[in-house]
Amino acid sequence: MTTIGIILGTTRPGRVGPQIAEWIEKTARSREDAEFELVDIADYHLPLFDEPRSPRMGDYEHAHTRAWAAKVAELDGFVFVTPEYNRSIPAALKNAIDFVYNEWNNKAAGFVGYGSNVSGARAIDHLRHIAGAVQLAAVHTQLHLSLQADFEKFSTFAPTERHEVTLQQLLTEVVTWTNALAPLRQV
Numbered sequence: 001m002t003t004i005g006i007i008l009g010t011t012r013p014g015r016v017g018p019q020i021a022e023w024i025e026k027t028a029r030s031r032e033d034a035e036f037e038l039v040d041i042a043d044y045h046l047p048l049f050d051e052p053r054s055p056r057m058g059d060y061e062h063a064h065t066r067a068w069a070a071k072v073a074e075l076d077g078f079v080f081v082t083p084e085y086n087r088s089i090p091a092a093l094k095n096a097i098d099f100v101y102n103e104w105n106n107k108a109a110g111f112v113g114y115g116s117n118v119s120g121a122r123a124i125d126h127l128r129h130i131a132g133a134v135q136l137a138a139v140h141t142q143l144h145l146s147l148q149a150d151f152e153k154f155s156t157f158a159p160t161e162r163h164e165v166t167l168q169q170l171l172t173e174v175v176t177w178t179n180a181l182a183p184l185r186q187v
Contacts, residue, residue: 077178084115108177
């Protein structure tokens with residue numbers, strides 16, 4: 001069965017991202033068209049990119065890179081959950097993406113962003129460009145969450161029905177595109 005990774009893209013102490021990722025996972029588990037797995041990049045303890053060779057070669061020297069590569073490789077598609085830091089994605093997420101290359105190729109990606117001013121829109125825009133560079137196919141629907149409007153006291157996530165509808169559309173697109181790209185991953 002198709003397996004979609006929900007990538008939690010921040011390692012910051014006190015982060016609210018886990019609440020969002022857990023809500024996505026809980027919502028996704030009601031679906032029968034794919035399996036969903038929460039993947040927290042913090043669990044992989046990736047240092048700043050430290051491989052001596054290009055990730056395109058797939059010749060990883062360090063155990064942390066091999067563990068991360070194995071996880072990304074076993075997933076068929078992704079939903080990235082990212083905060084917006086200084087009008088972009090967190091450095092930890094960019095670093096995690098940069099660690100591997102072939103493992104991302106020919107898979108679909110959906111994006112859920114959150115932030116204060118524009119609800120993560122600029123982070124998602126940057127992430128779309130980065131995704132393209134590692135041959136991820138970005139789906140159309142994206143979900144934006146406001147720290148002011150969608151969180152109680154900026155800290156407790158309170159999704160609405162509108163968010164549920166958008167999330168279901170995003171998940172449908174990710175699963176559909178992931179399945180459509182499957183023959184390219186067999187090559």
